[in-house]
Amino acid sequence: MNRLKPDVLIIGGGIHGCSAAYHLAKVGVQVTVLEKDWVSRHASGVNAGGVRLLGRDLAEVPLSKVAMKLWQNLDDELDADTGFRKRSLINIAADEQDMNTLYARREKMHTAGYQHETIIDQQELRERLPHVSPFCVGGVVSEDDGYAIPYQSTKAFRRAAERHGAVFMEGECVEQIRKVGTHWHVATRTKAFQAEKLLNCAGAWADKVSVMIGDNVPLTHSAPMLMITARMPHFATPVVGAVSRPLSFKQFENGTVLIGGGSKGFADRDNNRTRLDYKKLAIGAYNAAEFFPIMKKASINRMWSGLEAYMPDNLPVIGRSVNADNAWHAFGFSAHGFQMGPVVGRVMSDLITTGQSTFDLQAFRIDRFERKVL
Amino acid sequence: MSTSFDIAIIGAGPAGMSAAITASENGASVVVLDEKAACGGQIYRNVNNSPLENPEILGSDYTKGGQLVNEFNNCPAEKYYNASVWHVSDSGEVLFSREGETHSLTAREVLICCGAMERPFPIPGWHLPGVMSAGSAQVMLKAEGIVKEDAVFVGTGPLIYLVIAQYLRLGVKVKALIDTTPNTAYIESMPKFPGAIPKTGMLFKGLSLFNEIRKAGVPVYRSAKELAIKGNEQAESIEFFSGGKKHSLETDHVFLHQGVVPHLNLTRAVSLDHEWDKQQLCWRPVHDKWGKSSVDWISVAGDNTGIVGADGAELTGKLVALHQLTRLGKMTETERDVRAEPLNVTLHGLNRFRKFIDSLYRPLDEFRIPQDETTVVCRCEEKTVAELRVGFDQGGRGPNELKGLTRCGMGPCQGRQCGHTVSELLAEWREEEVAEVGYYRLRSPLRLLNLQEFGQFSEIEPVNAAAGDIA
Numbered sequence: 050m051n052r053l054k055p056d057v058l059i060i061g062g063g064i065h066g067c068s069a070a071y072h073l074a075k076v077g078v079q080v081t082v083l084e085k086d087w088v089s090r091h092a093s094g095v096n097a098g099g100v101r102l103l104g105r106d107l108a109e110v111p112l113s114k115v116a117m118k119l120w121q122n123l124d125d126e127l128d129a130d131t132g133f134r135k136r137s138l139i140n141i142a143a144d145e146q147d148m149n150t151l152y153a154r155r156e157k158m159h160t161a162g163y164q165h166e167t168i169i170d171q172q173e174l175r176e177r178l179p180h181v182s183p184f185c186v187g188g189v190v191s192e193d194d195g196y197a198i199p200y201q202s203t204k205a206f207r208r209a210a211e212r213h214g215a216v217f218m219e220g221e222c223v224e225q226i227r228k229v230g231t232h233w234h235v236a237t238r239t240k241a242f243q244a245e246k247l248l249n250c251a252g253a254w255a256d257k258v259s260v261m262i263g264d265n266v267p268l269t270h271s272a273p274m275l276m277i278t279a280r281m282p283h284f285a286t287p288v289v290g291a292v293s294r295p296l297s298f299k300q301f302e303n304g305t306v307l308i309g310g311g312s313k314g315f316a317d318r319d320n321n322r323t324r325l326d327y328k329k330l331a332i333g334a335y336n337a338a339e340f341f342p343i344m345k346k347a348s349i350n351r352m353w354s355g356l357e358a359y360m361p362d363n364l365p366v367i368g369r370s371v372n373a374d375n376a377w378h379a380f381g382f383s384a385h386g387f388q389m390g391p392v393v394g395r396v397m398s399d400l401i402t403t404g405q406s407t408f409d410l411q412a413f414r415i416d417r418f419e420r421k422v423l
Numbered sequence: 424m425s426t427s428f429d430i431a432i433i434g435a436g437p438a439g440m441s442a443a444i445t446a447s448e449n450g451a452s453v454v455v456l457d458e459k460a461a462c463g464g465q466i467y468r469n470v471n472n473s474p475l476e477n478p479e480i481l482g483s484d485y486t487k488g489g490q491l492v493n494e495f496n497n498c499p500a501e502k503y504y505n506a507s508v509w510h511v512s513d514s515g516e517v518l519f520s521r522e523g524e525t526h527s528l529t530a531r532e533v534l535i536c537c538g539a540m541e542r543p544f545p546i547p548g549w550h551l552p553g554v555m556s557a558g559s560a561q562v563m564l565k566a567e568g569i570v571k572e573d574a575v576f577v578g579t580g581p582l583i584y585l586v587i588a589q590y591l592r593l594g595v596k597v598k599a600l601i602d603t604t605p606n607t608a609y610i611e612s613m614p615k616f617p618g619a620i621p622k623t624g625m626l627f628k629g630l631s632l633f634n635e636i637r638k639a640g641v642p643v644y645r646s647a648k649e650l651a652i653k654g655n656e657q658a659e660s661i662e663f664f665s666g667g668k669k670h671s672l673e674t675d676h677v678f679l680h681q682g683v684v685p686h687l688n689l690t691r692a693v694s695l696d697h698e699w700d701k702q703q704l705c706w707r708p709v710h711d712k713w714g715k716s717s718v719d720w721i722s723v724a725g726d727n728t729g730i731v732g733a734d735g736a737e738l739t740g741k742l743v744a745l746h747q748l749t750r751l752g753k754m755t756e757t758e759r760d761v762r763a764e765p766l767n768v769t770l771h772g773l774n775r776f777r778k779f780i781d782s783l784y785r786p787l788d789e790f791r792i793p794q795d796e797t798t799v800v801c802r803c804e805e806k807t808v809a810e811l812r813v814g815f816d817q818g819g820r821g822p823n824e825l826k827g828l829t830r831c832g833m834g835p836c837q838g839r840q841c842g843h844t845v846s847e848l849l850a851e852w853r854e855e856e857v858a859e860v861g862y863y864r865l866r867s868p869l870r871l872l873n874l875q876e877f878g879q880f881s882e883i884e885p886v887n888a889a890a891g892d893i894a
Contacts, residue, residue, distance in 0.1 A: 204817075327525075332878075338875055345874060346875075349874060
């Protein structure tokens with residue numbers, strides 16, 4: 050179905066675009082989502098699926114906390130299976146220095162009034178993760194954290210949005226954006242769209258869209274790498290991370306183990322492709338086996354990476370355009386945006402329909418890196 | 424700085440062996456990687472050290488490979504066996520595991536000749552224990568001398584008759600041959616028959632195999648349809664229609680076969696362009712007459728390019744080597760063309776014969792595109808036709824979207840077994856050409872890679888540096 054003149058045109062069919070479409074459509078706004086490939090093709094479909102509140106930057110905590118509440122009942126809300134499982138997340142401390150990092154973090158969190166991160170000692174760590182290496186001395190846990198299946202989650206938002214009347218058009222890559230009078234004119238290769246309001250959720254391509262809207266932004270893109278094993282006997286219920294090492298993994302119910310850790314491959318954005326840096330991935334493999342000796346026998350089944358957008362401070366852009374009226378941005382989540390999908394869509398819907406949000410979005414302004422004039 | 428090989432050849436079957444011989448004897452530094460413990464490929468596996476007392480019973484098409492194997496063993500190419508290639512990067516790096524470690528090497532030219540695999544045969548019950556492919560029956564026979572008594576062979580194509588004949592010569596009892604070649608195929612393949620006439624020797628070989636099976640008293644059910652393997656924990660019987668009647672045979676060993684298709688995992692993983700071959704009903708990498716793929720420095724040869732058979736593989740391997748030598752500046756274009764001409768003449772004859780064989784043994788739609796809802800398509804993740812249909816109706820119109828929604832193709836084989844079936848099923852559901860539907864986007868490592876093994880990295884350089892790129 051085509052809808053060339055919606056109330057709101059969303060550029061980008063990732064989880065934020067789909068979630069925004071859902072929240073807008075739910076309150077009766079006519080929405081069209083333009084996706085240059087297909088919905089959930091890039092970061093939203095191929096990320097590690099971490100649903101994480103633990104260790105968030107303080108600026109993100111309010112949003113992330115609300116998102117975490119939404120995740121607990123998201124399947125009911127969207128009438129779909131996102132694959133969400135509440136499993137808790139533990140960041141492991143490998144030595145006393147890590148423990149000191151945790152104590153400092155606790156101090157900061159308590160001062161800000163946040164109590165959701167709890168430090169655990171070595172004994173409790175072993176009770177929660179019986180296969181952890183003996184050298185690990187403790188850790189920090191967040192109980193509501195877990196994981197979901199990215200592709201299914203993003204699709205769930207899309208289908209729920211469609212049930213409320215949102216229209217998704219795939220294979221529509223935006224080539225030109227102009228403001229004509231009160232309306233945005235947006236052209237793809239074969240189609241022309243008009244809308245009063247525009248939302249940029251274009252992920253790793255969002256800087257290009259920003260420039261067309263009229264906002265400069267120091268966005269970069271990269272290719273965080275992941276690998277998944279064949280099925281293993283069950284050995285870890287919580288999602289696992291480490292305080293100071295590039296280690297992150299989760300074991301799914303089918304026994305497969307997804308190993309991440311944030312090491313980056315090479316992003317070839319213009320060709321929709323990524324290349325892996327196997328030597329770096331090998332370090333991730335080494336770390337996993339060092340922290341969990343049972344993983345030495347694991348068999349890697351697939352390795353991949355996706356194109357993801359990064360901001361210099363690793364915080365997203367969420368808010369209105371500073372140089373144009375009736376345009377908004379939500380992008381640059383720097384490899385931790387998946388968990389915030391449910392709430393960011395709501396924030397964007399609020400901003401677009403009422404001009405306001407209940408959250409303080411100062412830290413996420415698009416112009417926060419603009420040089421101050423002396 | 425590390426030095427590179429001139430040519431890295433992946434796969435030491437007839438194509439890889441002949442390419443290695445031609446290239447290395449003309450001054451190129453060549454490295455050959457094969458995942459098996461010895462060269463020969465599926466066709467010439469263990470040809471010079473067979474576990475059988477009389478390997479001759481496997482036939483002259485097998486034993487003749489001994490000469491090529493000897494030549495290959497004596498050529499100056501470096502050979503790494505038990506070397507499982509799991510990544511070829513677009514910068515020319517080849518990664519493989521061997522003896523508990525990960526190795527990398529670089530080469531100016533790469534030849535991918537990983538051969539063929541048996542076409543999946545998705546019928547009800549094909550996933551049950553006790554059901555194997557006729558090809559794996561032959562592998563067990565060639566590699567370890569193991570046979571299964573009283574098995575039922577089901578399908579079509581030269582290999583199935585050959586394996587039965589090999590069994591019979593060893594005195595192994597074969598319970599039945601359920602031949603799925605439709606009666607109409609003999610008529611429909613006739614227009615291609617003139618192409619087969621110059622190869623009457625090959626035709627007679629085929630006929631004599633069939634006579635051998637008949638004479639041995641093996642019951643043959645012709646033009647069989649509506650196959651279903653029954654059993655709870657394991658295959659117990661097979662049901663089918665033949666000669667206007669429904670049959671049921673009790674058996675705990677079923678060997679299926681309906682031809683072979685190119686082994687795609689590596690060519691797909693390096694993102695070569697592929698096309699759908701309507702004659703052979705399979706995907707194959709796009710390539711020119713020298714085997715050059717859509718990536719300049721990657722070539723393909725042998726059954727990996729589309730099924731050409733062992734003799735064709737040997738010829739295409741040589742042709743690739745000649746062209747790579749020219750690209751490396753080690754052979755003039757004139758010499759290349761002179762040496763290629765007789766090879767191309769022979770290859771042309773083989774291709775005409777192949778057209779006839781492809782037409783005669785064309786696998787039926789009902790055995791490639793499963794209609795029964797309960798039939799398992801993806802064996803790794805145990806996904807049935809019905810489950811895929813649900814995913815399709817939810818918007819999984821392409822193989823990758825369907826994979827994301829259903830996990831079909833996500834298991835350890837990375838879609839090797841279900842890829843062709845999924846492409847054709849989706850094409851039928853979309854009422855479009857298979858070429859429009861496409862195939863899975865593949866991820867390294869193509870095989871299961873041990874985590875610890877992956878953690879150990881080392882680089883391999885040519886032993887004979889003088890032959891390398893230092894000159």
